[in-house]
Amino acid sequence: MQDRKKEMRKALLERRKQLDHNSVLELSGAIQRKILDSRFFKECPVIMAYMPIQNEVRTGFIISEGLAMGKTILLPRVADSERMEAVPVVNPDSELIKGALGIMEPHPSMPAADPRTIDLVILPGIAFDRKGHRLGFGAGYYDRFITHLKKDCILLAPAYDFQVLDQIPADDFDKPADLIITEKQIIHVSQKGRFIW
Ligand code: ADP
């Protein structure tokens, strides 16, 4: 299982690396606009986003628009080799520093929030399948973090269309996304979020 995941990770990361900068911005813009236009983005007051690395789908509009709309925006911070926490930010330009994984994260002095307050998690991934199964970087940070969320929290995965595969091997601890949004399609995996899309 871990070998199959590893192979897929490698192939999909290679594919993502091929994207030129303009495509990253253009496709990320289209994906973020769909999210920002959705009724449920508007209705969720507490949203956890992520800070992109490499050619990951950008989240800048989600963060800035969310803050401008008066929402609570949280960003992940790695606490130790297994644990990730969610920290509310107000001014990401000055509050973030590069963390252990090379990802920008909230300064260590900022307090983490109770994960049960989060309504919507923007879930990063290297690939997803139509059942919502997710391929992460291989450390399982999100799989563990998701177990602390409230039951009706929505897991929304922004992805380039090529990151949606027929099937991704899933372990028992893998937590599927509720919906996947690409520049071309919206895939509703669960009923969650469907009624307020
Ligand atoms: P990723 O989700 O980043 O693609 P994997 O799904 O391969 O990575 O998971 C990586 C590791 O995280 C696995 O070795 C697994 O044992 C561990 N893990 C995942 N979820 C949990 C959990 N809820 N509790 C403890 N360990 C977990």
Ligand code: MG
């Ligand atoms: Mg996993």
